[in-house]
Amino acid sequence: MNAYLPSRLLPVLLVLLSAGGAAFAPAALAQDAAPPAWEQLSPAQRDALVAPLRDRWNSAPPAQRQRMLQHGQRWQSMTPEQRDQARKGMRRFDGMSPEQREQARALFGKMRGMSPEQRNELRARWGTMTNDQRRQWVRDNPPPPRNRD
Numbered sequence: 001m002n003a004y005l006p007s008r009l010l011p012v013l014l015v016l017l018s019a020g021g022a023a024f025a026p027a028a029l030a031q032d033a034a035p036p037a038w039e040q041l042s043p044a045q046r047d048a049l050v051a052p053l054r055d056r057w058n059s060a061p062p063a064q065r066q067r068m069l070q071h072g073q074r075w076q077s078m079t080p081e082q083r084d085q086a087r088k089g090m091r092r093f094d095g096m097s098p099e100q101r102e103q104a105r106a107l108f109g110k111m112r113g114m115s116p117e118q119r120n121e122l123r124a125r126w127g128t129m130t131n132d133q134r135r136q137w138v139r140d141n142p143p144p145p146r147n148r149d
Helices: 006-018 043-059 062-077 080-094 098-111 116-128 131-140
Strands: none
Touching: 043 062, 098 116, 098 131
């Protein structure tokens, strides 16, 4: 199992829920028909959607539960456009190699404390670097430690 996937379970579940449970719609439902509302799902369909999150929640230490709750609250506060951007970012990250993921984490960690102008400068400089220069940059600017409890 992808080590990154469990920490992303809550947003994925929220995506499924915001889609109305389409992945668990009855087989007899027409392809172009709208998926049912949450209230129209059977108890078994609801449980199928919630069970993975419930199991993860119950096995998580308190600090991780707090982060999961914060992520869920942040997701709910996003606009539809922000959610679309987040989904695109998650898909893009999933398609990266381990080395690209490490580079992305290092860049994100570094850019968090930068002004917009500094970020633009680093993006431009990154675009001109060779692979070896990027690897050296990551060695010099390692990603922040991952707090996974």
